[in-house]
Amino acid sequence: MSLYTTMPLELVLDGWNRAAEPGPFLDLTIRGITMRVVPVAPGVGRIERLLYAPLERYLDPALTPGQTIVYGGLET
């Protein structure tokens, strides 16, 4: 990995060693979309990324990484 950025690397990578591992992640399939989420509350997760989705769903703002999604009971 080569970072080509104007930001000082110590700022970009700050907390790299101190932070716990990213995650824990949960891989879910909701209405045909497989996504990796970080649980933030019971039944609520923050989308980390889409693992599999029909192409047009990538244009859906509600499925952008960082959005929260309610998944309680919706998994298939």
Next chain:
Amino acid sequence: MTERSNRYISGDQPGAAGGDARASAAVESVVQLGQTAVPTPESNIFCLTIIGQIEGHMMLPPQNKTTKYEHVIPQLVAAEQNPKIEGLLIVLNTVGGDVEAGLAIAEMIASMSKPKVAIVLGGGHSIGVPIAVSADYTLIAETATMTIHPIRLNGLIIGVPQTFEYLEKMQERVTKFVTKHSNIAEETFKELMFRMGQLTRDIGTTVIGSDAVKYGLIDEVGGLGEALRVLNRLIGERKAAKGASLQ
């Protein structure tokens, strides 16, 4: 209808072009369906925002705002394939990021067949430069800046000549892409990249607004209105060319 609302409907901005059609669609929905909800117009432009750090193969710590290439790339495929989307507007305010991910996004944009216009607001630094120039037409806000500087190696570095050859090759990838997709000469770009005394912590140059145009890196100084006007013109030209080829 008041004069004010008429003015909005008949405006020349995209999406407002079919003002009469939309008004008649509203009447139609009342007559046919008994509902007054006005159908919302669908934009024919896909707006892609590139912000913060461009995240590549490693997840960056959470204090970084990131653009994730694994989401942007399928978005570009979807935009290229979706017949409702006729043009792409790229809005950049990035501090750079992963070389491979940045070049991947830039190559994807450059190889799209639909018209695309990029606008640099705030900053389009480092790996943001190839992404900015990948569009058909590029604009920069008067106060926006682009920093051109050499790539640094991160992590463990082995002190052998091959390390520097590798670094030069990586730099060459960026230089080649930028010079191929903009009007800047390779010598000028390299001269800006290795200039001393301009940046406080690095070598390189920060080009501001009109300077980017002067060097041939960007086509024009302008804002959103101009970007949309150019994009609509390119969309119109593409439609006309398609129509002519069908006849």
